[in-house]
Amino acid sequence: GIIQHYTLRRPCRTMILVNPHSGRGQALQLFTGHIRAMLTEASVPYTLVITEHQNHARELVRNADLTQWDALVIMSGDGLLFEVINGLMEREDWQQAIQTPLGMLPGGSGNALAASIHHYSQSPPAWNEELLLSCGFMLCKGLVGPLDLVSVHLASSQRLFSFLSLAWGFVADVDIESEKYRHVGAIRFLMGTLATRPPFTPQQASPKPGTQGNNKTASPTDSLLPSLDQPVPENWTVVNEEDFVLVLAIYQSHLAEDLWTVPGAMADDGLIHLFYVTAGISRPALLRLFLAMERGSHLACGCPHLVYEKVRALRLEPVSQQGMITVDGEVVEYGPIQAQVHPRMARLICP
Numbered sequence: 001g002i003i004q005h006y007t008l009r010r011p012c013r014t015m016i017l018v019n020p021h022s023g024r025g026q027a028l029q030l031f032t033g034h035i036r037a038m039l040t041e042a043s044v045p046y047t048l049v050i051t052e053h054q055n056h057a058r059e060l061v062r063n064a065d066l067t068q069w070d071a072l073v074i075m076s077g078d079g080l081l082f083e084v085i086n087g088l089m090e091r092e093d094w095q096q097a098i099q100t101p102l103g104m105l106p107g108g109s110g111n112a113l114a115a116s117i118h119h120y121s122q123s124p125p126a127w128n129e130e131l132l133l134s135c136g137f138m139l140c141k142g143l144v145g146p147l148d149l150v151s152v153h154l155a156s157s158q159r160l161f162s163f164l165s166l167a168w169g170f171v172a173d174v175d176i177e178s179e180k181y182r183h184v185g186a187i188r189f190l191m192g193t194l195a196t197r198p199p200f201t202p203q204q205a206s207p208k209p210g211t212q213g214n215n216k217t218a219s220p221t222d223s224l225l226p227s228l229d230q231p232v233p234e235n236w237t238v239v240n241e242e243d244f245v246l247v248l249a250i251y252q253s254h255l256a257e258d259l260w261t262v263p264g265a266m267a268d269d270g271l272i273h274l275f276y277v278t279a280g281i282s283r284p285a286l287l288r289l290f291l292a293m294e295r296g297s298h299l300a301c302g303c304p305h306l307v308y309e310k311v312r313a314l315r316l317e318p319v320s321q322q323g324m325i326t327v328d329g330e331v332v333e334y335g336p337i338q339a340q341v342h343p344r345m346a347r348l349i350c351p
């Protein structure tokens with residue numbers, strides 16, 4: 001195929017953002033214990049930034065002088081990368097800013113992107129410290145490849161950029177079950193644990209009047225999406241199902257270290273992998289699906305309630321009042337939501 005990698009310049013001036021509360025609160029210790037020496041050995045100059053509060057990283061990259069940095073690396077879970085990507089996209093110079101190579105060192109409880117990147121390297125599955133070391137080596141090697149982003153519109157006309165997933169589910173149903181079966185922790189991971197967190201508060205970059213032209217343009221347009229209050233175009237497929245159990249749009253291979261959700265997904269395949277489970281599925285069958293996902297074999301289960309489509313845009317209109325929507329694992333406002341993929345909009349340190 002085409003050569004799509006380039007190598008970070010040397011020395012690679014790296015900002016490493018650590019969320020000290022992510023995962024079991026050990027991200028900083030994990031960094032010191034496993035990554036620091038590796039970076040020193042590889043002569044990667046880095047500055048460690050420890051986040052002090054939610055949206056700290058987002059504000060920081062929104063205002064940072066990006067000419068000072070060759071890479072932004074996140075040592076946390078997926079939530080901190082979500083902040084960084086949205087901070088970059090809120091900048092006036094977003095087109096350049098989002099080209100800053102992004103790296104992921106797994107230090108959170110949800111390390112879906114790290115698990116996906118590791119998987120793209122065709123290495124056998126790795127967990128915990130082993131996964132961290134694998135991602136540390138990638139950072140030292142400094143290969144960079146394209147990453148798709150998905151533009152997401154919420155009912156309040158807020159717009160977010162997502163690198164991982166958009167998910168809908170019934171909180172009540174799912175969370176109760178997850179208390180009973182440890183393995184349905186998978187579903188709980190999707191929805192449940194997040195219920196304890198306040199909904200993510202979107203921040204709008206205040207548009208500065210009078211700064212026209214140059215190489216700065218308004219945020220990217222979503223050519224496939226009509227406004228949320230308009231009907232979808234006629235060539236869209238409409239699924240009139242009143243009773244979904246869950247809907248998951250994912251654009252990486254893994255939803256968690258042990259959930260290989262999309263066997264064929266790539267960071268830059270230009271696709272949203274849309275899964276939904278329709279009502280009528282028995283609880284054991286739902287459990288079997290999630291167990292099979294550990295091996296990436298859920299699609300081979302022949303479950304008639306599981307549907308899988310590859311799409312470039314989607315809209316979700318919840319009928320039920322009760323439910324939860326997450327974007328990259330962060331809870332967002334509940335209501336109609338739509339999304340479109342932007343192939344290769346960002347760059348990722350990858351195998």
Ligand code: ADP
Pocket residue numbers: 019020021022023024050051052053054055056076077078079080081083107108109110111330
């Ligand atoms: P985890 O995978 O453990 O949930 P994340 O990286 O997803 O880790 O972070 C969880 C949440 O914490 C995210 O919403 C993130 O924005 C937020 N956050 C980041 N830094 C801090 C901090 N210093 N204090 C509190 N929350 C933070």
Ligand code: MG
Pocket residue numbers: 077078079080108109110329
């Ligand atoms: Mg998280």
